[in-house]
Amino acid sequence: MKILIIEDERLLADSLCTLLEGKGFDVEAVYDGETGREYAMLGIYDLLILDVMMPGLDGYQVARQVRTARCSTPILMLTAKSGVEDRIEGLNAGADYYLTKPFDSRELLACIHALLRRQGAQVDEMTFGNTALDLGTSTLICGEKSIRLSAKEFDVARLLFQSRDRNLSKEAILARVWGYDSNAVENHVEVYVGFLRKKLTAIGSDVRIVSVRRLGYHLEVLMEC
Amino acid sequence: MKILIIEDERLLADSLCTLLEGKGFDVEAVYDGETGREYAMLGIYDLLILDVMMPGLDGYQVARQVRTARCSTPILMLTAKSGVEDRIEGLNAGADYYLTKPFDSRELLACIHALLRRQGAQVDEMTFGNTALDLGTSTLICGEKSIRLSAKEFDVARLLFQSRDRNLSKEAILARVWGYDSNAVENHVEVYVGFLRKKLTAIGSDVRIVSVRRLGYHLEVLMEC
DNA sequence: GGTAAACTGAAAGCAACCTTAAATTTCTGA
DNA sequence: TCAGAAATTTAAGGTTGCTTTCAGTTTACC
Numbered sequence: 111m112k113i114l115i116i117e118d119e120r121l122l123a124d125s126l127c128t129l130l131e132g133k134g135f136d137v138e139a140v141y142d143g144e145t146g147r148e149y150a151m152l153g154i155y156d157l158l159i160l161d162v163m164m165p166g167l168d169g170y171q172v173a174r175q176v177r178t179a180r181c182s183t184p185i186l187m188l189t190a191k192s193g194v195e196d197r198i199e200g201l202n203a204g205a206d207y208y209l210t211k212p213f214d215s216r217e218l219l220a221c222i223h224a225l226l227r228r229q230g231a232q233v234d235e236m237t238f239g240n241t242a243l244d245l246g247t248s249t250l251i252c253g254e255k256s257i258r259l260s261a262k263e264f265d266v267a268r269l270l271f272q273s274r275d276r277n278l279s280k281e282a283i284l285a286r287v288w289g290y291d292s293n294a295v296e297n298h299v300e301v302y303v304g305f306l307r308k309k310l311t312a313i314g315s316d317v318r319i320v321s322v323r324r325l326g327y328h329l330e331v332l333m334e335c
Numbered sequence: 336m337k338i339l340i341i342e343d344e345r346l347l348a349d350s351l352c353t354l355l356e357g358k359g360f361d362v363e364a365v366y367d368g369e370t371g372r373e374y375a376m377l378g379i380y381d382l383l384i385l386d387v388m389m390p391g392l393d394g395y396q397v398a399r400q401v402r403t404a405r406c407s408t409p410i411l412m413l414t415a416k417s418g419v420e421d422r423i424e425g426l427n428a429g430a431d432y433y434l435t436k437p438f439d440s441r442e443l444l445a446c447i448h449a450l451l452r453r454q455g456a457q458v459d460e461m462t463f464g465n466t467a468l469d470l471g472t473s474t475l476i477c478g479e480k481s482i483r484l485s486a487k488e489f490d491v492a493r494l495l496f497q498s499r500d501r502n503l504s505k506e507a508i509l510a511r512v513w514g515y516d517s518n519a520v521e522n523h524v525e526v527y528v529g530f531l532r533k534k535l536t537a538i539g540s541d542v543r544i545v546s547v548r549r550l551g552y553h554l555e556v557l558m559e560c
Numbered sequence: 561g562g563t564a565a566a567c568t569g570a571a572a573g574c575a576a577c578c579t580t581a582a583a584t585t586t587c588t589g590a
Numbered sequence: 591t592c593a594g595a596a597a598t599t600t601a602a603g604g605t606t607g608c609t610t611t612c613a614g615t616t617t618a619c620c
Contacts, residue, residue, distance in 0.1 A: 194442050248550055258547065260608060300567060521576090
């Protein structure tokens with residue numbers, strides 16, 4: 111998670127860096143609006159923390175220019191200006207959140223998490239080995255390659271990716287995918303596991319669906335020999 | 336744009352309704368947390384405005400339960416509680432913005448626009464592949480060519496352009512375009528997807544509406560062979 | 561080596577989806 | 591207000607490809 115801080119007060123910028131780096135973020139700081147705008151437009155950041163009052167290009171202008179350039183990185187605007195007018199101007203300039211100084215560091219972190227959460231809500235996926243199951247597009251993804259799953263294939267895959275390396279019985283899969291009272295038989299599961307295995311190898315995944323006699327299936331990462 | 340207000344003070348709820356309806360939003364209000372949670376989970380709203388202090392289920396609990404149910408509708412939390420702790424709790428419960436009463440109506444509108452903007456519901460246009468959906472004129476644009484959409488066609492198109500390559504179930508389209516309590520059937524969606532496909536090819540778009548059996552529809556850019 | 565479990569491929573069945581066209585409702589301009 | 595156009599709904603029939611079935615083969619374990 112890369113965060114860019116645009117803040118001319120070095121002391122505050124530095125303490126923010128320390129705080130966020132301590133929380134595991136990858137942080138960069140710049141100390142004026144011009145530079146901030148240039149960095150922000152690289153589009154490589156997951157979040158911008160932007161001060162309003164800066165010499166030269168101020169925060170509102172930076173936000174407006176970043177948005178005009180169709181860069182949609184979330185912006186957390188941070189400022190001593192606490193007037194309603196200022197907050198409105200900030201939000202309308204393209205900011206996603208307006209936080210007034212002085213602020214509580216826990217509140218800042220909660221804001222950051224809220225913004226990143228929304229950012230990440232776009233793609234919901236489960237990963238195992240080098241492979242991801244995308245819940246939004248119902249596809250298996252491995253590096254460049256990806257392959258779409260049918261509805262039933264997806265249901266089975268989701269159960270397996272949930273259980274990961276823990277065993278999942280055929281009865282459990284039957285009950286949850288076909289329904290407890292359906293007249294589906296265990297061979298259905300076998301056929302669908304076959305489908306999934308084919309698709310996993312097709313995209314070059316290192317994930318294997320291992321069957322354990324009488325106990326069911328679980329995922330494993332293929333070891334190189 | 337459908338907004339759900341969850342607020343037990345009827346006076347405030349009603350004045351919010353009036354304000355937002357005046358701005359062209361489609362607003363519904365409910366007056367307790369239980370009902371609010373149920374309505375919110377329908378997943379048919381573009382935004383929730385949620386009061387914290389309510390008898391029974393409070394705003395924090397509603398937010399938490401809605402998020403637990405994997406419902407990602409943006410939440411604007413609105414409350415008289417102004418303490419830092421409260422703001423942190425609200426954000427961590429799943430809110431996207433925390434606004435303290437009393438608030439300026441222009442600030443509220445700025446927040447709403449900021450949240451909807453991030454949601455992907457741009458005010459001007461939404462693009463996918465070589466094609467744009469103009470929200471002002473409700474037309475599909477591809478290079479020189481453009482074609483006008485009817486009201487329902489536009490509603491369906493907007494949902495698809497919002498979801499982009501993520502699956503959108505027919506159920507969800509039905510609920511959000513025809514209303515969850517209408518007696519519309521899935522064939523309506525099929526017919527309208529047919530209309531949109533015809534119009535997309537008519538303007539030479541490289542965007543395809545792909546159907547995934549049992550899971551719904553999503554957009555894809557046609558690959559050259 | 562025998563047995564039970566698991567796997568595979570091919571073909572049939574069927575639900576989901578698409579298309580079309582006509583009927584109905586809503587909108588629009590004179 | 592009314593006629594005509596546009597939009598929406600309804601319904602039937604065609605098509606697709608997911609799902610199921612099943613028989614034959616392979617694998618694992620005793």
